[in-house]
Every structure is written in structure tokens, then in C-alpha cells.
Amino acid sequence: MKLFFRLLRAILGPVMLLKERLTRPQGVVRTAAEQARVDTACQNLALYQFNTCPFCIKVRQEMRRLSLKVELRDAQNSTVNRQALLAQGGSPKVPCLKISNEDGTAKWLYESSDINRYLQQAFAAK
Ligand SMILES: N[C@@H](CCC(=O)N[C@@H](CS)C(=O)NCC(=O)O)C(=O)O
Structure with a gap:
């Protein structure tokens, strides 16, 4: 059974990554000053994710659509990241x-739809 899922993942993984590449959205274009402001704000964000998780791909695509440079942290292969999560x-x-947050605290937001909603509210063009 374990082998079956491993095999399924091995086949579906590259297909999902290819689809992600082929359907990569065009990022929004901002003025240099506005993009610099967004880039600075994104330094407070980090996405814990798996490379071939469809929900993670959904969030990564939204980040591309909004032209957000958010650090991606692999929670599948990195024990440190998985334990922190x-x-x-x-x-x-x-x-x-x-x-x-500036005061050293952090909010951990789960659920791809909630993450995308947060990103849209914080970064979509007003
Ligand atoms: N409803 C969630 C589903 C997320 C989900 O099922 N993620 C899987 C990977 S594709 C996961 O984290 N599995 C490991 C676990 O639940 O411990 C969303 O939209 O974010």
C-alpha cells in the first residue's frame, strides 16, 4: 500500500509541477516604488510547503499572480522546517x-483558501 502511494506520488508529482509551470500566471506589474514596498512587506512572510502538494501549488500560483517574493520553506524534506511548523x-x-510581526510574535495561517484571501487583501491592487 505504502509502495502504491509512493509510486502514485512519483508519477503525479512531475505532472503537477509541469502543469504549474505551464499555467504560471503573469504577475501584476507595480511601479518600482510600490514593488519595493511589497518586497519589504513580504520579508515578514514564509510559506511552509511541499513541492508537489496541490494546495501548496494553488498558493504559489497566487503568489506569482500577485508578484510576491515570499520565502518557501520545504516542510517535507527538511526536518528543521517540519519541526518548526x-x-x-x-x-x-x-x-x-x-x-x-515586528514584536517578534507570529501568526501561523493554515488552509490554502484562507492564505490566498489574506494575500489578496494585503497585496491586491486597491
Ligand atoms: N484544506 C487544506 C488541505 C491541505 C492538505 O491536505 N495538505 C496535505 C498535503 S497535500 C498535508 O499537509 N498533509 C499532511 C498532514 O495532514 O499532516 C488546504 O486547502 O490547505
């Missing part, structure tokens, strides 16, 4: 967006 976020589930 579980210990600080409370669940090993991905995608999860870590939103760091």
Missing part, C-alpha cells in the same frame, strides 16, 4: 503561511 504552528499540515 509542528511546534510553533501547531500542525504539520501544509500549506501554512508564517506571518511575523
